[in-house]
Amino acid sequence: MREQKTPSSLAIWLGLADNSFTRQKTVKFGDESAVSSGRFYSILIVILLLSAWIITSVFGLIKPFYWPTIGGTGDRIIKLLSEGFRNVPLWEHVGISVYRVFAGVLSGALIGIPLGFSMGLSSVARGLFDPIVEFMRPIPPLALIPLIILWFGIDETAKIALLFLASLFIMTIAARSGVSSVRISKVHAAYSLGASKLQILRHVILPNALPEIFTGLRTSMGVCWGTVVAAELVAADKGVGSMIMIAKNFLQTDTVVIGIIIIGVIGYIIEMFMRFLERVFIPWKGKG
Amino acid sequence: MTGIIIDKISMVFTLPDGGDVHALNKVSLNIEPGQIVSVLGPSGCGKTTLLNILAGFLSPTDGEVRHNNQTVTGPGAERGMVFQQGALFEWLTVNDNIQFGPKMAGKPKAESVAKCEELLNIVGLAGFGEKPVYQLSGGMQQRVALARCLANDPDVILMDEPLGALDALTREKMQGLILKLWKETGKTIILITHSVEEALFLGERLIVMAPRPGRIVEDFSLPFPRQALTTNARDVKASPEFVAKREEVLSMIWEMEEEIMGGGIEVRGLSDA
Ligand SMILES: Nc1ncnc2c1ncn2[C@@H]1O[C@H](COP(=O)(O)OP(=O)(O)OP(=O)(O)O)[C@@H](O)[C@H]1O
Ligand SMILES: [Mg+2]
Numbered sequence: 001m002r003e004q005k006t007p008s009s010l011a012i013w014l015g016l017a018d019n020s021f022t023r024q025k026t027v028k029f030g031d032e033s034a035v036s037s038g039r040f041y042s043i044l045i046v047i048l049l050l051s052a053w054i055i056t057s058v059f060g061l062i063k064p065f066y067w068p069t070i071g072g073t074g075d076r077i078i079k080l081l082s083e084g085f086r087n088v089p090l091w092e093h094v095g096i097s098v099y100r101v102f103a104g105v106l107s108g109a110l111i112g113i114p115l116g117f118s119m120g121l122s123s124v125a126r127g128l129f130d131p132i133v134e135f136m137r138p139i140p141p142l143a144l145i146p147l148i149i150l151w152f153g154i155d156e157t158a159k160i161a162l163l164f165l166a167s168l169f170i171m172t173i174a175a176r177s178g179v180s181s182v183r184i185s186k187v188h189a190a191y192s193l194g195a196s197k198l199q200i201l202r203h204v205i206l207p208n209a210l211p212e213i214f215t216g217l218r219t220s221m222g223v224c225w226g227t228v229v230a231a232e233l234v235a236a237d238k239g240v241g242s243m244i245m246i247a248k249n250f251l252q253t254d255t256v257v258i259g260i261i262i263i264g265v266i267g268y269i270i271e272m273f274m275r276f277l278e279r280v281f282i283p284w285k286g287k288g
Numbered sequence: 289m290t291g292i293i294i295d296k297i298s299m300v301f302t303l304p305d306g307g308d309v310h311a312l313n314k315v316s317l318n319i320e321p322g323q324i325v326s327v328l329g330p331s332g333c334g335k336t337t338l339l340n341i342l343a344g345f346l347s348p349t350d351g352e353v354r355h356n357n358q359t360v361t362g363p364g365a366e367r368g369m370v371f372q373q374g375a376l377f378e379w380l381t382v383n384d385n386i387q388f389g390p391k392m393a394g395k396p397k398a399e400s401v402a403k404c405e406e407l408l409n410i411v412g413l414a415g416f417g418e419k420p421v422y423q424l425s426g427g428m429q430q431r432v433a434l435a436r437c438l439a440n441d442p443d444v445i446l447m448d449e450p451l452g453a454l455d456a457l458t459r460e461k462m463q464g465l466i467l468k469l470w471k472e473t474g475k476t477i478i479l480i481t482h483s484v485e486e487a488l489f490l491g492e493r494l495i496v497m498a499p500r501p502g503r504i505v506e507d508f509s510l511p512f513p514r515q516a517l518t519t520n521a522r523d524v525k526a527s528p529e530f531v532a533k534r535e536e537v538l539s540m541i542w543e544m545e546e547e548i549m550g551g552g553i554e555v556r557g558l559s560d561a
Contacts, residue, residue: 191345193365193368193437203377284420
């Protein structure tokens with residue numbers, strides 16, 4: 001046996017050394033699983049970017065109009081947390097945006113799932129709704145904003161109606177493909193076990209479609225999060241999107257940057273939350 | 289009980305290009321209650337089509353199937369089905385899969401739980417009840433499928449290559465299990481297989497089918513399943529009688545395959561058009 005110095009677990013964690021599995025591989029280029037996390041370089045780049053920010057802040061190299069100083073941003077965060085933005089607490093700006101997303105996604109799911117199911121189960125429903133769904137599918141929700149404003153004005157209903165539409169077609173298509181992914185032998189098995197049509201729907205088709213419905217919910221959440229921010233940019237007095245838009249009007253670059261960071265972080269949290277729910281509620285996903 | 293009467297059934301599939309496939313042509317067969325029947329034949333001879341008609345998933349273009357004097361018009365709990373694989377409900381545990389039929393029928397919970405326990409013991413899965421089915425091996429999954437079918441107490445059990453996806457060793461064990469279940473429950477079993485040995489071993493009656501058009505060409509009466517109830521399975525399969533029969537049936541199937549391939553490779557459907 002060849003003597004080999006085992007690298008420390010820290011080096012492995014940092015991605016500077018191969019783990020015991022990869023170490024034995026002779027072919028590494030082209031084998032994706034042999035590419036380590038490279039965590040050391042991730043840490044490095046974050047430190048570099050932060051230092052660059054600190055240095056430019058300390059020496060005043062960039063005008064705060066273009067990019068805020070680190071100290072200024074810190075002060076602004078404290079101020080936003082304590083006083084809110086334009087007399088509205090920060091959490092309320094964030095909360096209302098999140099609320100709009102959930103309201104839109106849930107209402108879209110409530111209508112979209114039965115719609116998708118009916119399209120997967122009946123030719124009449126398929127014939128009726130297919131042209132509408134196929135027509136609406138490629139239209140970006142943002143293109144609907146002007147029409148929504150004409151119909152509903154700019155109040156809360158308008159925003160939720162927009163998000164409802166954004167989620168509706170995603171959920172319809174997801175539920176429909178969930179139905180068509182049911183393996184026919186499962187349906188046959190259930191009929192042979194004496195199940196009625198309604199029981200097949202409830203005990204075979206629904207659970208079978210759940211993974212796809214969940215993927216639809218996740219996509220919907222992502223799209224709606226993007227759409228709500230954009231909708232708030234256009235017309236709203238509360239919400240993260242409106243916050244950065246109004247901040248821009250007052251040339252508060254630091255608030256704009258903070259808003260953008262919040263948008264990114266919340267989007268990430270929503271995605272993680274959905275993945276968590278998926279692991280808990282549909283552990284059988286992809287195992288049929 | 290009068291068993292299953294297959295009365296001159298034909299099945300013609302019309303292809304999108306207008307051609308016809310005669311999957312079954314005037315097939316007739318009487319199956320007595322309690323018989324175990326295996327069905328063998330080259331690929332495409334209509335075995336699955338026949339079984340789907342018996343199960344009630346397809347209705348024949350001509351003729352009819354009667355089960356206990358009732359014309360079969362659709363699937364029903366009195367005719368259970370065991371598929372090759374992938375027909376278990378992966379979102380349910382082993383227990384819930386097995387209790388699916390009784391639950392749909394609204395049977396009392398306590399009764400079906402007791403029955404489920406018993407079946408788990410019979411198929412050798414005691415203690416696995418709470419596992420999700422996707423954590424089981426292929427052989428174990430097929431045992432769950434058998435138990436699920438039996439929990440519903442059907443008159444007839446239809447199986448379409450139930451052991452086709454299993455490795456050779458697991459397969460032999462499962463053959464033993466099927467025989468044991470047949471002996472203990474006295475159910476009528478109709479089983480499709482691609483393995484000549486399996487067909488001989490699991491059929492007190494062996495139906496051999498031929499393609500184009502799909503039809504029955506042989507109907508053997510065989511002693512082997514009953515022998516296997518009292519003697520060791522390997523001894524039955526090694527007996528001169530078994531080996532001779534195996535060679536006979538094998539060469540018959542080979543001949544049919546030769547015939548199919550003999551005229552050059554045909555594209556299915558084009559030749560019929
Ligand atoms: N839905 C269908 N539409 C058109 N043709 C079909 C259909 N189902 C089966 N067939 C044709 O009917 C014939 C018999 O098919 P079947 O599946 O019953 O054969 P099989 O004996 O089960 O074959 P295998 O051993 O490969 O499973 C084949 O020629 C097949 O192509
Ligand atoms: Mg088949």
